[in-house]
Amino acid sequence: MTDTTRRAVLAWLAGLGAAAGTGLLAPGAAGASSDVTALRGVTLVDSAGIRPNATIVLADNRILAVGSRDLPLPRGSAALELAGKFVIPGLWDMHVHGAFLDRITLPLCLANGVTGIREMWGFPQIYELRQRIERGEVFGPRLVVGSTIIDGPHSTLPGSLIVATPDEGRQAVRDAKAQGADFVKVYSYLDRPTLAAIADECATQAITFAGHCSDHVAMGDASDLGQRTFEHMYGLPLATSTREAQLRQAIADLPLDPADSFAWFKQVLELERRAAASHSRQKAAVLAKRLRRNNSALCPTMVAMRVYASPADRFANDPRMKYMPSFYRDLWRDQLARWAPVTQEETRQQAEFLKRRMEQVAEMHGHGVEVLVGTDAGNPYSFSGFSVHDELELLVEAGLSPRAALEAGTRKGALTPGAEANLVVLDGNPLEDIRNTRRIHTVLTRGRVLGPAERRQMLADVEKAAQEPFPPVQARCC
Numbered sequence: 170m171t172d173t174t175r176r177a178v179l180a181w182l183a184g185l186g187a188a189a190g191t192g193l194l195a196p197g198a199a200g201a202s203s204d205v206t207a208l209r210g211v212t213l214v215d216s217a218g219i220r221p222n223a224t225i226v227l228a229d230n231r232i233l234a235v236g237s238r239d240l241p242l243p244r245g246s247a248a249l250e251l252a253g254k255f256v257i258p259g260l261w262d263m264h265v266h267g268a269f270l271d272r273i274t275l276p277l278c279l280a281n282g283v284t285g286i287r288e289m290w291g292f293p294q295i296y297e298l299r300q301r302i303e304r305g306e307v308f309g310p311r312l313v314v315g316s317t318i319i320d321g322p323h324s325t326l327p328g329s330l331i332v333a334t335p336d337e338g339r340q341a342v343r344d345a346k347a348q349g350a351d352f353v354k355v356y357s358y359l360d361r362p363t364l365a366a367i368a369d370e371c372a373t374q375a376i377t378f379a380g381h382c383s384d385h386v387a388m389g390d391a392s393d394l395g396q397r398t399f400e401h402m403y404g405l406p407l408a409t410s411t412r413e414a415q416l417r418q419a420i421a422d423l424p425l426d427p428a429d430s431f432a433w434f435k436q437v438l439e440l441e442r443r444a445a446a447s448h449s450r451q452k453a454a455v456l457a458k459r460l461r462r463n464n465s466a467l468c469p470t471m472v473a474m475r476v477y478a479s480p481a482d483r484f485a486n487d488p489r490m491k492y493m494p495s496f497y498r499d500l501w502r503d504q505l506a507r508w509a510p511v512t513q514e515e516t517r518q519q520a521e522f523l524k525r526r527m528e529q530v531a532e533m534h535g536h537g538v539e540v541l542v543g544t545d546a547g548n549p550y551s552f553s554g555f556s557v558h559d560e561l562e563l564l565v566e567a568g569l570s571p572r573a574a575l576e577a578g579t580r581k582g583a584l585t586p587g588a589e590a591n592l593v594v595l596d597g598n599p600l601e602d603i604r605n606t607r608r609i610h611t612v613l614t615r616g617r618v619l620g621p622a623e624r625r626q627m628l629a630d631v632e633k634a635a636q637e638p639f640p641p642v643q644a645r646c647c
C-alpha cells in the first residue's frame with residue numbers, strides 16, 4: 170500500500186465505524202505493498218454460515234472489512250462486481266507429497282483454490298521452499314512440512330528413517346526439529362515403546378506428531394500418546410471391531426519375511442478388511458470420545474484409497490495426467506501392480522471394504538471427531554490441487570453434509586476481518602452441490618487475484634513443465 174492509499178484506507182475504516190460493525194485493520198496491514206480490492210454482491214459461505222449479497226474488502230492479503238452490498242469503499246480501491254458468485258475460504262490439502270516439484274505442485278494447488286498444504290514427507294529442500302514462499306520469492310500456497318518419515322524395522326517404505334529403539338526415536342525427533350520440520354511424521358511399524366518415546370520427546374521439543382496409525386499400536390492408545398492425525402483410515406476398522414483382540418493377535422503372529430515386508434503389510438490390510446465386517450457402533454463411540462478429548466483428527470485420503478481399491482487401469486485415462494511429470498506414469502503403474510485388486514472377487518471385496526471405511530469416517534465425524542481433507546497427491550491418480558475437490562465429493566458420498574465437507578476442506582476457515590485473505594470465488598453454491606467447489610471463478614491469495622485468464626495460463630504452464638525431463642528423484646510417496 171502506498172502512503173496515500175494507507176491514509177485513505179484508515180480514513181475509510183474510521184468512517185465505517187459502527188455502521189458496518191466490522192471495520193478492523195489487520196495487524197501489519199499497512200506495511201506491505203498491494204492495493205485494496207473489494208468483491209461486491211457475493212454470497213459468503215464459511216463456518217459462520219451463509220451471508221448473501223455481501224461485500225468483502227481486502228488489502229495486503231488481509232480481510233479488512235465485511236459488510237452489505239452497498240458498503241462504501243475506500244477511494245481508489247478496485248471493485249470486482251461478482252453478483253451471483255459464492256466465496257469460500259481457501260482450501261487446505263492436509264496430506265500431500267511432491268511439494269518439491271514446485272513448478273507443478275504449487276501452481277496446481279493455487280489454480281484449484283488450495284492455498285495451504287501439509288507436506289507429509291519433508292526434507293531440507295522443501296523446508297527451504299517453504300521459507301522462499303513465505304518471503305515472496307516463490308508464488309505458492311502456505312506449506313506445513315513434516316519431518317522425514319520415521320518408521321520401525323522392516324518398513325515397506327524405501328528411504329524412510331528407521332528407528333529401532335526408544336532412544337533412536339528420541340534422536341529422530343530432535344533431528345527433525347533441528348532440520349526445520351513443522352511436525353514429526355510417524356509410520357506403520359513403530360512399536361509402542363518407541364512411539365511413546367517419540368511422543369514424549371515431541372512434548373519436550375514442543376512439536377506435534379502425525380501420520381499412520383502404527384500396526385503395532387491401537388488408534389486410541391496412539392491418540393492418548395498425542396498423535397495429532399491418523400491417515401488413510403488405517404487402524405480404524407481394527408479399533409472398532411468386535412474381534413479386535415483376536416485380529417491383533419493374528420497380526421502379532423503374522424510371519425514376517427524381511428525380504429518382502431510389503432507382503433506383511435498387505436496381510437495386515439486383509440485383517441483390517443475382515444475387521445470392517447465386525448464393526449461395533451459402541452466401540453466407535455468410545456473411540457470417538459478418546460480422539461475428541463485428545464484433539465486427534467482423521468485424514469482419510471479417500472481419493473487415494475479409492476484408487477488402491479480399484480483395478481489398476483480404472484483411472485489411467487484421467488485427462489489430468491497431462492499435468493503430471495512423465496516419471497509419475499511408471500511410478501504409479503509399479504505401485505498399483507503391488508496394490509490393486511485383480512480378480513472380480515478381489516475388486517468386489519475392496520470396493521466393499523472402502524465403502525465400510527468411508528461410512529466409519531462419517532460415523533466418527535457424527536461423533537464430533539475432526540475430519541481433514543487430504544489427497545495423498547503424488548500417489549496413483551491423486552492430482553495436486555484437483556483431487557481436493559474429488560475428496561470433498563467423496564466425503565459427502567461417505568455421509569458428511571456439504572457444509573461439513575467444506576468445513577473439513579477449509580479447516581473451519583472464516584471470512585472475517587483480520588483473517589488472511591485466502592479466498593475462492595465460485596460460480597455455484599457448494600452447499601447445494603459440493604461439486605460446485607470445482608467451478609472456480611477466481612482465487613485470491615498473497616495479495617494476488619487469479620482470475621479465469623491467469624488460472625488458464627497457470628495450467629498451461631504446468632502442462633508445459635510436466636513435459637520437461639525431471640532429474641531423477643526418489644519417490645517420496647505414501
Ligand SMILES: [Zn+2]
Nearest residue numbers: 289545646647
Ligand atoms: Zn501419504
